[in-house]
Amino acid sequence: MKTIGLIGGMSWESTAEYYRILNERTRERLGGLHSARCVLYSVDFAEIERLQVQGRWEEAGEVLAGAARSLEAAGAELLLICTNTMHKVADPVAAAVSVPLLHLADTTAAAVRGAGLRRVGLLGTAFTMEQDFYRGRLAAGGLDVLVPGPEGRALVHRVIYEELCLGVVREESRAAYRRVVEDLVAGGAEGVVLGCTEIELLIGPADSPVPLFPTARLHAEAAVDAALSP
Numbered sequence: 001m002k003t004i005g006l007i008g009g010m011s012w013e014s015t016a017e018y019y020r021i022l023n024e025r026t027r028e029r030l031g032g033l034h035s036a037r038c039v040l041y042s043v044d045f046a047e048i049e050r051l052q053v054q055g056r057w058e059e060a061g062e063v064l065a066g067a068a069r070s071l072e073a074a075g076a077e078l079l080l081i082c083t084n085t086m087h088k089v090a091d092p093v094a095a096a097v098s099v100p101l102l103h104l105a106d107t108t109a110a111a112v113r114g115a116g117l118r119r120v121g122l123l124g125t126a127f128t129m130e131q132d133f134y135r136g137r138l139a140a141g142g143l144d145v146l147v148p149g150p151e152g153r154a155l156v157h158r159v160i161y162e163e164l165c166l167g168v169v170r171e172e173s174r175a176a177y178r179r180v181v182e183d184l185v186a187g188g189a190e191g192v193v194l195g196c197t198e199i200e201l202l203i204g205p206a207d208s209p210v211p212l213f214p215t216a217r218l219h220a221e222a223a224v225d226a227a228l229s230p
Helices: 012-030 045-053 057-073 085-095 104-114 126-130 132-140 150-162 171-186 197-201 215-227
Strands: 004-008 038-042 078-081 119-123 144-146 191-194 212-214
Touching: 004 012, 004 057, 004 215, 012 038, 012 197, 012 215, 038 057, 045 057, 057 078, 057 085, 078 085, 078 215, 085 126, 085 132, 104 132, 104 191, 104 212, 104 215, 119 126, 119 132, 119 171, 126 132, 126 150, 132 144, 150 171, 150 197, 171 191, 197 215, 212 215
Parallel strands: 004 038, 004 078, 119 144, 119 191, 191 212
Antiparallel strands: none
16 A cells, blocks of 8 residues: 555644544455555644735645655655645645645546536635635536535635634534535535535535535545555
8 A cells, every 4th residue: 555645734623534534444445454554744724824814825835845745755655635725736736746646626526527417516715615726626627616605605614714623513503504505506506515624524415405525535535545556
């Protein structure tokens, strides 16, 4: 099995889920006491969040590129950025190393197409929902992407940063997310991409009338499959 390098900590709440899923998938594939070969570089999310808000993406990319180089030096043979939003800087991170970077949006688009769907809603941070770096990548993967209206986007973003990234899960927020999902479905969404790794801590299949695509799980499982490939 190849060694998987994780650029995590954004937030650590979802990075912990990545670690769990990587090991569960490895045990599922190999059986017995097998677990994933992986190394983790966990950044200080407060630093990254500040750069996001200030629009200093180039500097944020430099932080993650440094993490990627450290992981490669530690033996990583495959890299994951364990957050959707920071895939805005995926290209410079990938360019900083000689090992492959498995892009989260690509694994998500493949899963949606594999389910026979094309038109999906997208939930995530405001950066992910409103900017083209992620939506455009999904569109390039053959998908038609819908996002909530302004109020819905503001709600989804606020809950991510003020609650989920702090490990807070509230029933009222779950109910609010359900309403946002229902609005997307009413607008024609055949499925909904949970385009922020923390959202999987809040809602699941029981909260949606259409299939949900949990990006952290899809990313981690695809990483194990890639690590086990010849």
